[in-house]
Amino acid sequence: MMVGFFVASESFFFLMLILAYVNFHGSQVDGPTAVNSLNPIVTGIFSLFLLASSFTIWLAGKSLKNKNHRMLKFWLLVTILFGAIFIFGQGIEWAGLIEKNITISRNVFGTTFFSLTGFHGFHVCVGLIMLSILLGLALFGDFKGPKSDAVECVSIYWHFVDGVWIVVFSVIYLWAFL
C-alpha cells in the first residue's frame, strides 16, 4: 500500500514535467525540435526492452510464488539486463543530441526534453539499483517465498517507471511523428 501511494505521489511529479513539455510543444518555431532531431525508430526499439522488462519482473514474482528460486534469479537478471539496455539506448540518444549541440540550455525543447527523460532515466537507474539488491539477496538465498514484500514493492515501482515511459514516449515521440 505504501508503495502504491508513493507511486501516486511520484506520478504528480512527472505530471508537472510532462505538462511543462506539453506547454512548450509547438512553441518552438526554429531550431531543434522533437521532429527534426529525434530518432523514433531506435528509441522505439530500446523502449521495447523496457516494456519487456515489466513482463520479466512479473515472471520473477511468479517464480517466487512457485518457490522456483533458480528462475527467480534468472528473471531478475534478465530484468536488470533489459533495464540496462534501455538506459544504454537513452545514453546513445543523449550523446547524439549533445554532439549536434542540442543541450538542456539550447532552447525550450532541449530544456523540457532533457529534464523529462533525465528524471525518468534517473528513476530507471534507481530501479536498477533496487533490482540489483534484490538479485544479491536472492543469490544469498534470502527469499523463501511464496511472498516477499520487497519483491512486490520493487515490482510495483518498476511497473510504474515503465508506465511513465509509455506516457513520455507517446508525448515526445509519437506526438511528433504520427
Added chain:
Amino acid sequence: MSSRFPLVPENAESLPTLNESEGMLSWVASIDHKQIGIMYLICTAVFFFIGGIEALLMRVQLAQPENHFLSPEVYNQMFTMHGTTMIFLVAMPFLIGAGVYLVPLMIGARDMAFPRLNALSFWLFLFGGILVYYSFLTQSGASDVGWFAYSPLSEKPFSLNKGPTYWALGLLAAGIGSIASGLNNIITIFTLRTPGMTLRRVPLFVWMILVTSFLIIIAMPIIGSAFAMMLIDRLLGAAFFTPAHGGSAILWQHFFWGFGHPEVYILVLPAFGIISEVIPVFSRKPIYGYAFVAGSTVAIGLLSFGVWAHHMFAVGLGNVANAFFALVSMLIAVPTGIKIFNWVATMWGGKIHFATPMLFATAFIIEFVIGGLTGVAIASAPLDWTVTDSYFIVAHFHYTIFGGTVFAIFAGIYYWFPKITGRMMSETLGKWHFWLTIVGFNMTFFIQHFLGVMGMPRRTYTYHDLPYWGSMNLLSTIGAFILAISVIVFILNVIVSLRKGNVAGDNPWNAWTLEWATSSPPPVHNFDLVPPVRGRRPLWDLAHPDMPDEPNAKIV
C-alpha cells in the same frame, strides 16, 4: 527531559541500544514517534522565533514613512524569509509534528507504521530549513524574491545571487520529508487502528491529518517538480521559466499556485482538527455533526485543487477562466462554513469552561471567520483587481494563517502540553498570553485592511508620507510588538510550567479520546492496555458503561 524517553528497540529481541544517560544522542538516534514529535515542536518554535524577528524588523522599517532602518535589499530578504519560514518551517512542520505525536496515541497504536521513515522526514525538514538559512552566509545574502519566487525575477540574469538556489534546494529537501510523513500518516491511519476504531470513530483530528496527508502527497510533488525545474534553469541555464529564451513565466505561477493553494489547506485542516478536539471537551458535549465535519473536509480537499488561479486574476487569463476560479473559490466557503456551524452548535447549550485552550479555540472561530469573509470578497475577480498586491491581501491571509492556524496551534499546545510533559501550563500566564495575543494580533493586522484599500502596496520597503499612512503603520507596528511580548509570555509559561507546573495526571481535562487513557507523558510503548473502543468517545464509554455513545455497538 531525555531520561523520560529512553530509546527502545523495536524488535522483541534486543538490538544494540544507547543508554538513557547518553542524553542528546538518545534524541538524535530516536525513532520513537513521541520523541520525533517533540523535536518537531521544538525546532518549529525556534524557527517561529526567527521568523517573528524578521517580521518585527519589517514592522520597525515600516513604522514611519521614508524610513531607512533597513536597506531595500535587506527588506526584500526579510519578507521572503519571513513568509518562507512561517509557511514551510513553522506552520507545516508543527502540524506534521503534532500529527506524528498524537495520531498513534489517538488510534491506539504503538508507533507510526514506518518509524525510521518518520525520523528521516524530521531530519530532512530540519536540514532543509538549515540549508535555506545557510544562504544568509553567502555574499549577497538570503533569497530576496518573495516566498512565491515569481519568474523571471527568480531567474538569471535578474537574480545572480545564490540565495534563491539555496532556497529552492532547502525547500526541495524539506518537501521530500513532508511527502514521506504524509505517506507515513496515511498508512498508519489505514492499518494501525486498534480493534473497534473504525474510520467513523477516529477522532476528528485524525480525519484532518488523513485528508491533509493526501493533500501533501499530491501538492508537494507539484512544487518539488517546479523547484527542480527552477534549479535546472538556474544551474544548467535551461529555459523553463525565462521568457527571453522561449520559456514561460506564467507557467511558474501556475505550478507554484497549483501547489500553493492546496498548501493553505494543508496549513488549516489540521488546525480545524485541533479545534474539533478542543471545543467538545471544554463544552462537555460530543461534537455536533461528526460526519459533516469529516465529509466537508474531504470536500475542501477536493476543491482545493481547483482554485489556484484566484492568485492569478491580475495575470489576465481571460473572463472564462477568471469566472471559473472565482466560483470554485467561493464554493469552498460552503464546506468551511459548515464546520463553523458545527463548532458553534457544539458550544450551543454546552457547559463551557473557558480554560486557555478553549479561549484560543473560541477566538480562532472569530478571527478565522474574519479572514474567511475577506477571502470570499477577494475571490471575486473585479474586487481582487482593486486590492491585489496591497496590504488588504496581507491582512486577509494573516487572519487565516495567524488567526486560524496559529491560534489553533496555541489552543493545541495548551491542551496537549499536560499530556506531552506531565505538567499543566499556568492558567494565569496563559490568560495574559491570550489577551496580549488578541490585542496585538488585531492591532497589527486589522488596520492593514484599511491601508490596503487606501492603496498601500505590499512588498515595498517604504512608502511616501500620505495622509494617515504613517500613523496607521505606526499603530500596526505597536501591535506587532505587543504580539512579540505575548510570545515572550508564552515562552516564559512553557519554561515555568515545565519546572513548576502542577502535575497533570492522565486526564486533566476529563477528555474522551484515547491519548488521555495512558499516562502523562506516555510510556515508550504508549499503552499497557488499549481500552476497548465501542464509539467515538472511548473514555466516556469506559466511565459511563450504563449510557455509552453507541448502545448497540458490537464489542470487539
